[in-house]
Structures are given as C-alpha cells and as structure tokens.
Amino acid sequence: MPTDFKRPSGRQPEQLREITLTREYTRHAEGSVLVAFGDTKVLCNASVEPGVPRWLRGKGQGWITAEYGMLPRATHTRGGREATRGKQGGRTLEIQRLIGRSLRAAVDLKKLGEFTITVDCDVIQADGGTRTASITGGCVALVDAIRYLQRKKLIKTDPFRELVSSVSVGVFKQTPVVDLDYPEDSGADTDMNVVMTESGGLIEVQGTAEALAFSRSELDAMLDLAEKAGAELFAHQREALGLRD
C-alpha cells in the first residue's frame, strides 16, 4: 500500500460499506429483502412456484434460479430498458447465471421437493457491486422462501444447507481493497467477485484484469480480504434472519 493511498470513500482497504438487509420489503413475495451495500440497493424477491423445469421433472428434486435487472435510471446516466430493446444483454445474463449457481449451493435441491424458487434481483440504485449484493441479499430472501414452504407444511425436511454470501475485491492503485464502489470499480486494475459458504468454502472466484495482468500474490491478498469480509457478511445475514451464531 503506497503511503499516500486513499480510497475515494475514505474507507480502509479491508472496510466494507454499510451493509443493511431489510426483510419483508414488499408484501407479495415469499421472501423479500432490500439489500444495501452503501449506495448500491437491490430488491431481492424470492418467489415459490410448484413444479420444476421440464428437464428436471420426475426426478423428485427442486430448482432455484435467479433473474437480474437494473432499473433504467439506477445508474449515473439512463440505460435503455431491456424489455424495450427486446432482449437481456450479455452482462445481465452472465450475472443472473452467477446468482443462480451461487444460491443453489445454499440448498439441498433433493430435499426441496418439486418446487422452483425464483430469486428476482432488481437494482434500484447502483454504485458498484450489484452482483455481490444480489447474492448476499438473495440468500436471505431464499431462506425466507424456504421458511414459507416449511410453515405451510409443503416440505417436511429442511433443504437449507448453509449461508452463501459474496463480495468484490480488487487491486486499486496497487492496493488490494474490498467491496469496491463505482469510482473504485471503474478505476481498478483488477476486479474479482468471490462467493463463499459459511463453512469456509469457495463457490465462485471470478477475477478479471481490467488493464494489467495480476499476480498470484495479488490474488492471494484479494482472497484474504474476501475471506475476512465474508465473516462480516455472514454475521449480517444471521442477524437479519434471527439466527444464533
């Protein structure tokens, strides 16, 4: 870390933004969580529907999928509405595939029974890290959806395995930092999204060199930061869900 290093937000390299997880944010969804990572705000609605996609029918297991969207003016300048353009862009598809894969790691699909839980992550306001906020908040909404199934006695066993959370890490002005906001994200040399389980495992590691290649030691430093942040994120999720540590 250069001696004059300073993050645009004034945060320490290992310091997360303020994290909030507001449950029951809307009233129709079986799980509805507004997650904020600082100024990044995502509404995560988990919807339970009977049945599974065609290719899973008759296998006695459930399915979890995610869809991601950005309100047109969630960003500094207005982005075109994907419904108007007639298709979801590559970035959107990539992100929602990531969220879906990540959340499936939190659940034993065999115990879920033939239900599909769709987690819609809609970005109300963007300031970097929308996909990591979506996974972290989406997991809480998913837990609420599973509790709904249990409360309604639609499933008998508990399909929940463990919490999943996600954070971005990067190298900004030669310094590894955690939870990049938009000014950092657009100026970083390297950007990495890490998805973790509460028991310490890695679900996804996606690192990208924006301008310069990164080294194994930078990768290690970033993973250390992610691990530390994960502990905080799991604590936020547990608190929001009223789970004992």
Place this chain on the structure above:
Amino acid sequence: MPTDFKRPSGRQPEQLREITLTREYTRHAEGSVLVAFGDTKVLCNASVEPGVPRWLRGKGQGWITAEYGMLPRATHTRGGREATRGKQGGRTLEIQRLIGRSLRAAVDLKKLGEFTITVDCDVIQADGGTRTASITGGCVALVDAIRYLQRKKLIKTDPFRELVSSVSVGVFKQTPVVDLDYPEDSGADTDMNVVMTESGGLIEVQGTAEALAFSRSELDAMLDLAEKAGAELFAHQREALGLRD
C-alpha cells in the same frame, strides 16, 4: 349505494387511499419520486437527456416520454420478466403511452428546448391503480427534472404549465367509488381512469365496462368522484413540491 354496501378496505366511496410522495428517492435521476397509493408503490424517475427524437429535430422544442414496467413479483403471483420474454406486452405499451401523453400536457414543449425527459415508472408493489399512481408521481418527478434544468441554467424560461394528476374511479357493486384497490378492481363492473389538470380540465378519460355496460349517469357520478379526488391529489403534489396553494 345499497344500504349494506361496504368497500373491501372499509373506505368510504369517495375516500382515497393514503397518498405519499417521497422525493429524491434515488440519487442519480434528476427527478426521483416514490409514490404510494396505499399498497401500490411506484418509483418514478425522470431523466434529462440533451436532444430529441429524430422526427422532432430542428423544431426547437423538447419531448417528454414515459416507460412503464412492473417488477416480476410486484403482484400476487410472479409475472414473467418482459426483458426475458423479449418484448413489452400490449398492456405495458398502452400504459406507457398514456403516461407520456398525460405528462406532456403539464409542460410547454416549445419552452423546454431540445431536451428529452424520460419518466420511468417502475412498479415495486402493485395493488390496483398503478397507472394513475405513475402519472401522479411522475408529474412530481417531472417538475424536479425541470427545476434541475433551470438550476443548471440549461433553459431560461419555465416550461411548466400546471400539475397533472390521475385517479381511477369505478362502479363496484352498483356504487361509484374512487381509487380502486386490487380486490375492487378485479370485481368492478366498470373501471375508469381520469387524468386531470389543476385548472379543472380533462386530459384523458378512459372508461371500460368489464362486464356490464355503464350509463351516462354512472359516467357522471364517476367523473364527479374523480374531480373531487383530483383536488386532494393536487394538494399532495403541491405539498410535496413545496408549492404555495
């Protein structure tokens, strides 16, 4: 009104739901208003962009347009995401055309100069009346966007003409009522959306018989209710905007 008439919500026939208009709801848009008509909640973001559509270029006037969307789980059961289906449905297109026409009545486009203001109305939670809430809230966001243009000295004269608001009225169990919520909306014989200007003019009147035709006298009764509600809605808008009566 039958003697045992009762609205599902317990409201009086002429009683609006609780109306709130929260300005500066998100931080990027030039105008950002969360409007609530009871449990119906719509985020109205007004975005200013230089330039006008091709067919208006060189005419020295501005343009105001609207887009409307519903988050997939704004409703009781999850609706498919329009971006995923690859097109906006007929209902969506119809509503956003209505919102655009209505808001253009609030502004002198010639005085706006060559700017386009796009008002995105995204329904966070739906309980009937999303289009009337969108117009009412969108007008407040539009005023904020115009104030932004003035504050930045991008326009010299004030293009704002007068406030525009909207409310639904209908015939529910043979009784004219105002501001129908979802249980009323789905059970009403007739449903009408009225868009009004503060000076007492009508911008749009869209009445639809859902099951039984309606009579001229029912139409009159509904318009009376709308007029009365309009006065309240204009007061809410003025208060939110800090305008003197």
Place this chain on the structure above:
Amino acid sequence: MPTDFKRPSGRQPEQLREITLTREYTRHAEGSVLVAFGDTKVLCNASVEPGVPRWLRGKGQGWITAEYGMLPRATHTRGGREATRGKQGGRTLEIQRLIGRSLRAAVDLKKLGEFTITVDCDVIQADGGTRTASITGGCVALVDAIRYLQRKKLIKTDPFRELVSSVSVGVFKQTPVVDLDYPEDSGADTDMNVVMTESGGLIEVQGTAEALAFSRSELDAMLDLAEKAGAELFAHQREALGLRD
C-alpha cells in the same frame, strides 16, 4: 359553433360519413365484412376455431379476440410492415385490445361453448376512424360467425346479446363533431372513441386531449353526438344483417 365553422368535408357536425357494410366479402371466413366509413375501409374477417386459450380451458365458455393490422400503404405515406419490423407497435396492440373487449360485450361467452372467434380487422384504406369502423364492421362479421355455428348446429343456444357499434367524436375548431376523418383527426383538440350497445349502454369511452384539456361540458356534447350517431350505426348493422327493427 363559430359562425364561419366548416368541416373540411363540408359535413354537418352531427353528420356521419357514408357507411357501408358488405357481407361475404371474402369466401373462406365464417364472417367476412368490408366496412366503409367514407374513405376508411376495413376488412373484418371472423374466424371460428374449436377450443379456447389455455387459461379458459375446462370452464365451458368461449372466447372472442381481435387482431388489427394496417396494410403498409393504407395511409398517405407508406408505413413499415409490422411483420418486417418483427413486432406489432403499441398503437396496434392498443387498438386490437379495444376491439376485442368491445366485441366480447356483444356475446354471452358462456353460451358460446368452447369456441374461439378471432376477428381480424385489416385496414385496406385509412382516412381516420379505423378503430371505430373495425368495431362496427367486426360486430357484423361476428354475428355471421355465430350464425355459422348455429347453422352447423355446433351450438344450441344463441350467444348473441346485442349489437355493438362505435364512432369517434371530437372537438374541432371549438366545435363538437362526429366521425372525424383524417384532416379533422389530425387537427382536433380532443378526440374521443365511444363504444355503445344497442340498448343504450356505454362499453368504452376513451377521450384524449391532443393539445388543450377538455371540459365536462365538451365531454357531454361529444357523448350526445355519439349517442345520436349510434342509432344510425345500429340501423346500418340491422339492415346489413337483415334484422327487423
């Protein structure tokens, strides 16, 4: 009415254009009507198909729907073909939803049995009022389609309730006029489409201020004109169908 008021066509304010309804215009459709409101000409083909949309199956009732299209050179300048552009525009979707709703009011869907009648309204030549001509002509085609079902003994009871017709009214140069042609339509302050039943009920009232808001008294004057025109339109429909008055 200003003393020097004159409609571009020389018609009186309450005077309809020449109305013709030609049945059996094409030979394949169960009902096929060419309707002309002056130079506006629409081919209305009603097609009977067994079965109903998925969401109505097993309810023992039928369905009536409409589709609307404009031949590319029905208008002064060639409009793009919607099939080439790859989607129906918002105006098209809005109009065909209106036609469908209006025609459903003419029929008791429960008595129709599990049949779907699709009324295709294709504009051969446009001169204002294509949607009102479509509803008026489409209703005659619909009656022919119902008669076909009865003649073939596919249904036992008569699902027909009453005739439905439609006309446009507007305020042109401060004067309420009926059945606007294109020069009036493009210059009118207010434009309203009214859909009526033979028994005097209103099915749809859609009034739009193009430039200036309209008043309650203007609304009343327009509705009076529409009511008067309705009587003439029903007479045309009855005559075309050979119905006694």
Place this chain on the structure above:
Amino acid sequence: MPTDFKRPSGRQPEQLREITLTREYTRHAEGSVLVAFGDTKVLCNASVEPGVPRWLRGKGQGWITAEYGMLPRATHTRGGREATRGKQGGRTLEIQRLIGRSLRAAVDLKKLGEFTITVDCDVIQADGGTRTASITGGCVALVDAIRYLQRKKLIKTDPFRELVSSVSVGVFKQTPVVDLDYPEDSGADTDMNVVMTESGGLIEVQGTAEALAFSRSELDAMLDLAEKAGAELFAHQREALGLRD
C-alpha cells in the same frame, strides 16, 4: 393426357382462370392494382419514395423492392398473423424476394434515378398462384408508379423496359396444366412458377417436384403452356394500362 382427365375446375389444361386487373383500387398509393386470378385476389400497391437503400447511394440509380403478406384469413383455415409471431416466415421471404427480382427486370434502374419503388402485395383471398398473381398485378402497379414520376416530372426519361408477367404450371394427374388453383396445387406432382418478359425471355423458372421427380419432356411441356399463357397475361396487362398492342 389420360382420356378421363378432368381438372377440378372443369378448365382445359391450357386455360387460365378469369384474370382481372383493377387499377386505382385504393387512393393513396402511386400505383394500386387489385389483381384476380379467379378466386385468388391480391392487392398490389406501388409506393414511390425518394432515396435508395444505403448500399446503392451515390450510384445515380433507383431501386425496386417488394413485400408480400397474406391476410390471416385469406386461406381456408386461419393462419397466424406474421406481425404477431414477430417474424416473416421462410415462405413469405422467399416469395417477396422472387417478386422483387422479377419486377426489377421490367425497369432500367439507371433511368429511374434515386427513387425506391416498393410494391406491397397483400393477399386478400387465396386459391393458389398468389405469387404469380402478385408479379402480374405488381407489374401494372409499377407502371402506374413510373407514370406518376413522369407526370410529376420527377424523372425525365422513361425507365420502363417491358412488361413482366408470371404464371404457374404443373403436372396434375400426369397432365401438364396451367394456372393451378388450390385443389390442383395441393395435388400436383410438380409445380413450376415461370416469370416471363413480353419479348419472350425467361426471368425466373422455379420448378419443384412435390412427390415424384419430373422429366425433361414434362419440363418442356410445362414451359410451352407458360409461354402460351404469357401472351394472354400480357394482353390483359396492356389492356388494363391502355397500351396499344
């Protein structure tokens, strides 16, 4: 020809259906022709627009193109509307490419100047041979559009070269026949569309074996029939256009 050979319509093998060409069928298009080959009726509207497609700009020549559509109930059973399905099918694209190529042979594009003439061929009623009727009628509409350009003094020289017409021929029950109607078309072993110029040249020959391969001698017999029919079609076109023989 088998001794008991009989065409479903009772026509002789070399007999065309009744051909009519009605000019000025609609009033907006620069050329508007309703062509009937018996019960096959196609509205051919030729529209003149200044300019040419991007890839022709600056070459000082014009362009002629065609679009083809079938009204949903032009056929025995209702076909889906292509605008609703969101794309033109392969058959439609193939036909409109054929019509465009054929009509371009009638005109010297260099003499046309930088104008585009679009010929819309919309099938009002189908009974076999819609593409050949479209070419034959479209050529008459095209001539009217060229005359419009000359009358308006928008072009100085006459770009018209010679008439183009088209007819279908086929082998039906082992017998070569001309101008197949729907019952023949669906039962024919071989179907061939021939596009000819008045001076005796061939523009397109498209023969398809539906079930059995065809021989060179059958091909020759079909071409003889087409040549003979061409003479009649050119006479119809000349008469409709008031051209001396």
Place this chain on the structure above:
Amino acid sequence: MPTDFKRPSGRQPEQLREITLTREYTRHAEGSVLVAFGDTKVLCNASVEPGVPRWLRGKGQGWITAEYGMLPRATHTRGGREATRGKQGGRTLEIQRLIGRSLRAAVDLKKLGEFTITVDCDVIQADGGTRTASITGGCVALVDAIRYLQRKKLIKTDPFRELVSSVSVGVFKQTPVVDLDYPEDSGADTDMNVVMTESGGLIEVQGTAEALAFSRSELDAMLDLAEKAGAELFAHQREALGLRD
C-alpha cells in the same frame, strides 16, 4: 461460345471443380461429411432424433429437414452472424428449405419410421455454389444416418430410394457453363440450380436471370450441362459411400 471465351478458373465450360466428399469428418453426428466443390467447403452433419414434428405425429412416417448456415468469415468480407442479428435472413431460409425438399426426395419417409433426420449444412469456406454442394454432400451424410438406423436395428426396411445431387449452371459471357465459382457467379447473366435424382429425374430447377432474360435454348443448354455433371456427381457419391455402380 465466343472464340476468346475463357473461364476465370481456366476450366472448360462443362468441367466441374475438384469434388471431394470426406465421410466421418466429425465424430458425434450419425452422418458427417465435409464436401468440397473446389474452394467451397461445407460441413454436412446428419443428426438422427426419435420423433417427428407435431403435424406428422401418429402418421407412422419420418421426416427429413435441413438447416443452413454460413460461418461469418466464410466469405471475402465478414458477414454478420445470424445468431447475433437475431434471425436467419431470407437467403438462408430459402436455401435450407431447398436443401430439405431435395433430400426428402432421396428417401421413402414412410419406411423411415417416426424418426427425424436433421441435416446441418454449415459453410466453412464459400466460393460459389454452397447450396449445390450442401445438397450433394448432405445426401451422403443422410445415407450414413440411415445406415446408422439400420445398424442399430431401429428400422427394419431400407428407406433409401436413390441418390440426389445438385449443381449450378449458368450463362457466363454468353456461354453456358457448369459449377460456377464466385467470380463467375457474380458476373453471370443467368444462374440456375438443378437438383437431380440418379435415375434421371429433376427435383428442382431454379433459374434466375440476374441481368438479362434467358431463352428457351439457353435453358436447354444449361440443363444438358447439369445432366452431364450429375453423372459425375453421382459417381463421386457412390465412390465415397462404397456403392457399386
């Protein structure tokens, strides 16, 4: 033939390019053939799938269909990827319909049983005549797919009727030539694709005048060339398949 006539490639008018048919080119498809007509190279993969399209179900017969594509840089300048543009162009649809029709003539669909064979023809490198190469190579891949069905004892009788091949012929500088390469194709007055059966029948004849109309005698000369070329193509196919003459 003018005395100084010379084909760009130096070939004789009746001379085919070098033809190669490489079987088992890829390992997954039931039939996989790389066909080369000189520098035109097309990969033809025949895939066997149980079942038939909906409109054929229960009729106890099979189906053969084709799809055609061009790799973006198969041509001199890069063409847009159709998957990116979101639809197949008219030329592509026209070609794949032609290939499908042609290959169905090689097989008795009734004896095929309820299987669908899809022949994908993907152009690796284009130099004129991609559709004729696709049909010629696709037929060999189709035979391999049928042999697969027989080897796996999925069908009991042999549905194969006879070989089908295709070649282009044209009039280039007033001279009829066979198997046009790109420089000839783009300069030819007339271009014709002929699809033939081994027993001497014609399946498709598609002749197009690019600039000047063609005469009956030119048509005859072209067909003579095609017939002669067909004999060579069938020999290539037989040799590749190890069939005795």
Place this chain on the structure above:
Amino acid sequence: MPTDFKRPSGRQPEQLREITLTREYTRHAEGSVLVAFGDTKVLCNASVEPGVPRWLRGKGQGWITAEYGMLPRATHTRGGREATRGKQGGRTLEIQRLIGRSLRAAVDLKKLGEFTITVDCDVIQADGGTRTASITGGCVALVDAIRYLQRKKLIKTDPFRELVSSVSVGVFKQTPVVDLDYPEDSGADTDMNVVMTESGGLIEVQGTAEALAFSRSELDAMLDLAEKAGAELFAHQREALGLRD
C-alpha cells in the same frame, strides 16, 4: 491423489491433450487457425475491418472483439441453432465476452489504430474446454491479423504485446487435473478457467464449484497446474507462429 486415481483418458493429472494449431485453415480471413485440444476443435478466424465501434470513435485507438458459436452437431446430441432460436444464449454471450477481454490483453489498442479485429470462434467439434481452446487459438489468429496489417503497411508500430493462452483446471475425484475433457468436465467437483500472459500474469480466473465448495488449497493446486500448462501452450503458439523462444 487417491492411489487408484485414473483419468478417463488415461492422462496424467498435469498432462494436456494433444494440442495442434493449424494456420491459414481457410483462405479469406486475415488470420485463420484451427485449434485442437484433443477432440475439441475450434475454427478461429480473425477479420480486420477499418473503423471502431461508435463509443471509441475519434480516440485514435483500435478494438478487438470476439464472437463464439457452436455448430449444432458439435456435441453428443444436437443443440438448437442459435440463429433459428433468434438469440444467442447466456452461455454463448458469457464465453464470447471472456474471449474478447482475454485477447484484448494481448494487444496495445492504442497502437492498433482505428481498426477492429473480430475473432470468430466456431466450434466444429466439442469435447470440453472449448473456451480455453478458443482463446489459445484465437490469439494465434489475432497475431496473423496484426501481421497482415503490418504487411499491408496499414499500421506503423507493432501493437502486439505478448501471447495469451488459456487452459481449464479442475478437481476431479478429489484430484486436481488440467485440461478437462467432456467426461471429466461433467463429473468434476470444481472447474476453473485460467487465462494467462506469457510473462506470467493472470488475466482471468474463473472458478466454479459444480457440487461442492472448494478450498483455498485446492485453488492453489489448480493454479499451479494452470501455470505449468501455460508454459506448454505458449511453446505451441510460438512454434506455430515461427517465433523464437
């Protein structure tokens, strides 16, 4: 590594499949490479076009982008053609975005000048690792395209920075292995794609737990394997390109 560990292919854990890079595979593209990683075969065509995307214009720099496609029968069972379905799937978009980002790291875009190089990666045959083969082969095609620009004197300086290659690594039966083929890929616990530069930097690290989370030590072991494989891949690339070590 369990004592009885055996890869399906019999390879050692650190052993790559046979790698071949065939330049000038097709003749039109400025760079054309067929890359094989064992049975995975991808045709990588690099096309040079003048100009850059709109958002880069006037910045004096070039652009490199990639498109990815899979021939329908590249896989065990036929996959639908994306051009037919009308859109590229999420997996395709994700892969082509990855290839483009990776290849841009090989080049100094400022020195490229206002040219766009599009690298089309079309999978002829798939057996796991199509994206890593695409990057490795695409980089060689890219170098050829740059050499073309230099040979034609279209650019003066050399924009090439360093080679980029890619390999997959994974945990298969608890053992880290390199360059997974399809049987391993579909059975692996963890799958990671690594993109490297010749100078030892990391461009992309994308690790995904398919079933079980992975640990930091497994991540390290996989990265070690990737680094070792990278050295071999760079040697293959240098040899193919005739570069001295």
